[in-house]
Amino acid sequence: MSENTESQTAKRGRPKSRIGVVTSNKMTKTVVVQVERRMKHGRYGKYLTEKNKYKAHDEEQACKIGDQVRITETRPMSKDKRWRVAEILRPADTTLEAHGPATQSERS
Numbered sequence: 001m002s003e004n005t006e007s008q009t010a011k012r013g014r015p016k017s018r019i020g021v022v023t024s025n026k027m028t029k030t031v032v033v034q035v036e037r038r039m040k041h042g043r044y045g046k047y048l049t050e051k052n053k054y055k056a057h058d059e060e061q062a063c064k065i066g067d068q069v070r071i072t073e074t075r076p077m078s079k080d081k082r083w084r085v086a087e088i089l090r091p092a093d094t095t096l097e098a099h100g101p102a103t104q105s106e107r108s
Helices: 004-008 093-099
Strands: 017-024 030-040 047-057 068-073 079-088
Touching: 017 047, 017 079, 030 068, 030 079, 047 068
Parallel strands: 047 079
Antiparallel strands: 017 030, 017 068, 030 047, 068 079
């Protein structure tokens, strides 16, 4: 009996974490984060960029599109949402978005 209680109280491992860029924040308390990783093709040796999108829980709704965030694995919160935003590493550059694209007359 004591063996069962020991295994139930055993510590969980460290949760996985990823760093990515917020691509969408249209949903309530949910953001879509795109994570890129470089990998080498097994046979041909070419380096490829693998892109994965994760839905992450954003309780404070603080994330904006373009923010670089760290997400950590958590319990399932919905059908697709198994990650949560741990921290915002670098906010998006809002100065360029506020003024819009530069016109030809402004560049010269």
